[in-house]
Amino acid sequence: MKPLNIKREVERLSNILGKAEGCLDIRELSARIQYLDQVIGQANFWKNPALGYQILQEIEYSIFYKHQKYQRWYSILEDIKAAVELLEASADEQLLQETQTNLNQLQQELETAEIRQLLTDPNDRKGSLVTITAEVSDANAQDWAYILLRMYYRWAERHNYLLYVVEESCGDVAGIKSATLEFTGRYAYGYLKSETGTHQLQRISPFDVNSKLHPSLAKVEVIPISEESVELEIPEKDLQITKWCWNGQNINSSEIWVRLVHISTGITVFCDQQRSRMENKQKALVILKIKLWALMQAQSVQQLAAIQPQPINTLSNKPIQEYILHPDKNVKDFRTEVATTSVAEVLNGEIDLFIKAYLQQQNQTVGVSKEVFNNSQ
Structure with a gap:
């Protein structure tokens, strides 16, 4: 310059x-x-x-x-x-x-x-849980889910966030079926809430011997980590707890995963990254409370029993962002119309361009106008 x-x-x-x-x-x-x-x-x-x-x-x-x-x-x-x-x-x-x-x-x-300065919601300053799920059970979608996981991991590195993998379910051939990431640090939710939705990839499939063009979908869910969720008391009768066993018998094994299901809402949490089955159960309970608290806030209810059951899969299949690797290279956010040809940089974690545009759009929608330094802590 x-x-x-x-x-x-x-x-x-x-x-x-x-x-x-x-x-x-x-x-x-x-x-x-x-x-x-x-x-x-x-x-x-x-x-x-x-x-x-x-x-x-x-x-x-x-x-x-x-x-x-x-x-x-x-x-x-x-x-x-x-x-x-x-x-x-x-x-x-x-x-x-x-x-x-x-x-x-x-x-x-x-x-x-x-x-x-665009992060004005009280939840924006909180950490966040990010769940990535391959839309269908094929190698392309599962590989795409893993690419998104890597993108968020590198974004966290750039912004000095502590990232912890709560659970990771490996794909059948490549990639992942799903993963849940915990971002610890101020404003993690405020930044990443814009990523909630369906992300679509278009590329020549590395798994297709005929080198055909394949679209792949993965869903991303982002919720805030609220300290208030710790106070939730979930009755044992409302939980379905699944642990690994062999022929109906629990045995000493490296399989220490735990799955918790909140029966009335259908919310499921799977944890497999802790050192013991007890630790996985405790972590799964913490994550379940966070998800239930977020649902309570979304439905504006004060009691756990007042939550209305909802479909497990509530995210729309309509993509919010499209990542094109062939024939041209382009990443576009359909909500803001912001686009870039720097696909490699975006997949390497440089997503602030889209985050900023989304937040600006949301603030314009609700009529918020703040100065730059109001929330720059």
Whole structure:
């Protein structure tokens, strides 16, 4: 990038930071810190650990982090401006490369901030469970499900999320039949909720000796991980528990998987990644509670018994995104009409383009208008 182009990009980023500064009321933040310090100092502060943890998070992320993050961005931008002035006076290849690196870093971080300001739902800050399911039992669909799993894994790496595989059911020939991933970290649900739906792949099948063009479908379900779900009490009579056995007898075996079914709703959880059958059962129960809590919120009910039974497969078969590898290369989101020919990059986890467009569309739909820095913690 030439110094002139860098200068233009610096002007754009300066405008973004100017908006952020307008949202950052130092006096208000200082007053809030003083108030929270008084709350922390009260003798009964830790009588409610959940509330205490939330207050500490607010201090760390919503106040100090905001201010420090802004100061860092401002400092990087000023360094870039100074470097541009030097480059305009005299060419310096090393300085140009350093400036470009700093600019790329600032662009990426402000891009993340711009997306986060769109995350206004209370659930957006939570972790998430992502379940990927091959639509049909053939090698193409199961391989496609695995490609999606790998895509989300690499996206998590890029954004420093902790990713844990809850369960993974291998395909008959290749890929996976299904998998459930647990993303731990702030805003994981807010980012990934846009992925809920059916994803379609079109390519020359690597499993077809005639090299025919094959469409493949896989469904992705994303739900928030709510701390409140821990409090749910599920009666034993409402659960169907399946464990591996041989001729009806439980024996010592490497098969330690556990499947839980909530009878009234049909919600099923399978866990096989823990070290023992007991740990798999405990993990399956945690996941089941998370799914039931999400269903309670969706149906606006307060009691577990009030949940209305629903079909197990509730996602539409109509694709939300299409990934074309032949004859042309293209990825398109049918909801936002956003598309790119950078298919390899998308499948390597670079999906923020689609996430941002979806969130912008949703915010426009509900009439939400926020400044960049409101939620950039």
